[in-house]
Amino acid sequence: MKISEILKKGTFSVSFEFFPPKTQEGVVQLFETISELKNLKPTFVSVTYGAGGSTRDRTRDVVKRIHEEVGLNVMAHLTCIAHPKEELIDILEDYKRIGIDNILALRGDVPRDKPDWRPPDGACSYAVELVRLIRNHFGNYFCVCVASYPEGHPESPNMEWEIRFFKEKVEAGADFSITQMFFDNRYYYEFLDLCQKANINIPIIPGIMPITNFKQIKKFASMCGATIPQSLVEKLEKVEDNPKEVTKIGVEFAIKQCEDLILNGSPGLHFYTLNRSKATLEIFSAVKHLIRE
Numbered sequence: 103m104k105i106s107e108i109l110k111k112g113t114f115s116v117s118f119e120f121f122p123p124k125t126q127e128g129v130v131q132l133f134e135t136i137s138e139l140k141n142l143k144p145t146f147v148s149v150t151y152g153a154g155g156s157t158r159d160r161t162r163d164v165v166k167r168i169h170e171e172v173g174l175n176v177m178a179h180l181t182c183i184a185h186p187k188e189e190l191i192d193i194l195e196d197y198k199r200i201g202i203d204n205i206l207a208l209r210g211d212v213p214r215d216k217p218d219w220r221p222p223d224g225a226c227s228y229a230v231e232l233v234r235l236i237r238n239h240f241g242n243y244f245c246v247c248v249a250s251y252p253e254g255h256p257e258s259p260n261m262e263w264e265i266r267f268f269k270e271k272v273e274a275g276a277d278f279s280i281t282q283m284f285f286d287n288r289y290y291y292e293f294l295d296l297c298q299k300a301n302i303n304i305p306i307i308p309g310i311m312p313i314t315n316f317k318q319i320k321k322f323a324s325m326c327g328a329t330i331p332q333s334l335v336e337k338l339e340k341v342e343d344n345p346k347e348v349t350k351i352g353v354e355f356a357i358k359q360c361e362d363l364i365l366n367g368s369p370g371l372h373f374y375t376l377n378r379s380k381a382t383l384e385i386f387s388a389v390k391h392l393i394r395e
């Protein structure tokens with residue numbers, strides 16, 4: 103079902119993001135995670151896509167299995183820098199054929215481990231071109247989600263630039279957005295204000311990253327330009343090598359963050375699960391009572 107239709111009803115959206123594993127073992131673990139998180143009755147789940155096109159088949163297979171075997175509403179991520187337009191249309195045709203009607207339209211990043219990598223001829227340079235491609239070829243068949251960056255995308259020189267190109271994606275036909283992870287809600291609220299002033303009116307769902315491994319999150323956060331508050335850094339540094347303590351602090355922090363977001367009227371919560379269920383289950387159980395039916 104199109105997520106945009108669900109959001110239009112004012113339903114609070116709860117969603118979980120997974121990546122397509124490289125190994126059979128990873129696939130088994132992912133589907134265990136999904137079966138645990140299914141009990142939380144998510145509005146939808148989403149599956150990431152390798153920007154270089156490397157996960158094309160794996161993303162499709164996981165999306166198809168979740169749709170057909172698990173029966174959850176699913177959104178496929180699709181990045182556009184690695185494919186000529188005809189290939190993007192083939193991928194989308196295939197999703198349409200199997201009944202997937204939610205796409206997260208992304209640009210993706212140039213693969214870091216391939217310095218000589220060049221986009222193929224006819225590829226899109228920015229996500230907005232993928233949004234236009236979807237609308238031109240498929241009309242309103244797909245619900246289209248786009249990414250947004252409350253602290254600004256690392257390539258954006260300032261927030262004015264950020265809003266200008268975010269608005270372009272919305273005007274091209276995006277139905278809703280999910281944000282990059284952030285740890286200080288003020289960035290999200292300020293971003294919503296800027297969007298409102300720019301007359302951007304689509305739902306913007308906050309992306310929540312539960313911290314369970316401090317070293318890993320520090321790396322992710324610096325790559326995507328998300329700030330970890332100093333007070334949290336100090337707490338985590340003291341227990342950096344104790345995974346149990348890191349998770350405890352990370353979960354407590356995310357619970358407070360989610361409580362604040364719900365109480366301030368956020369349209370939903372999107373959890374970056376990293377294919378694990380425990381932290382997300384704990385956070386969700388603690389805030390569930392605050393969510394409107």
Ligand code: FAD
Binds near residue numbers: 179256283
């Ligand atoms: P764009 O919207 O194209 O923006 C990228 C940058 O270009 C921004 O700075 C923007 O301001 C600027 N820009 C846009 N249009 C123009 C223009 N016309 N002229 C000049 N500058 C312009 N990556 C993956 O590889 N796979 C995934 O599955 C994935 N999932 C994600 C899910 C979410 C919720 C988020 C927030 C990010 C995800 N990413 C994923 C990361 C994303 O691919 C990167 O952040 C990428 O660098 C930007 O993608 P985008 O779609 O936001 O790009």
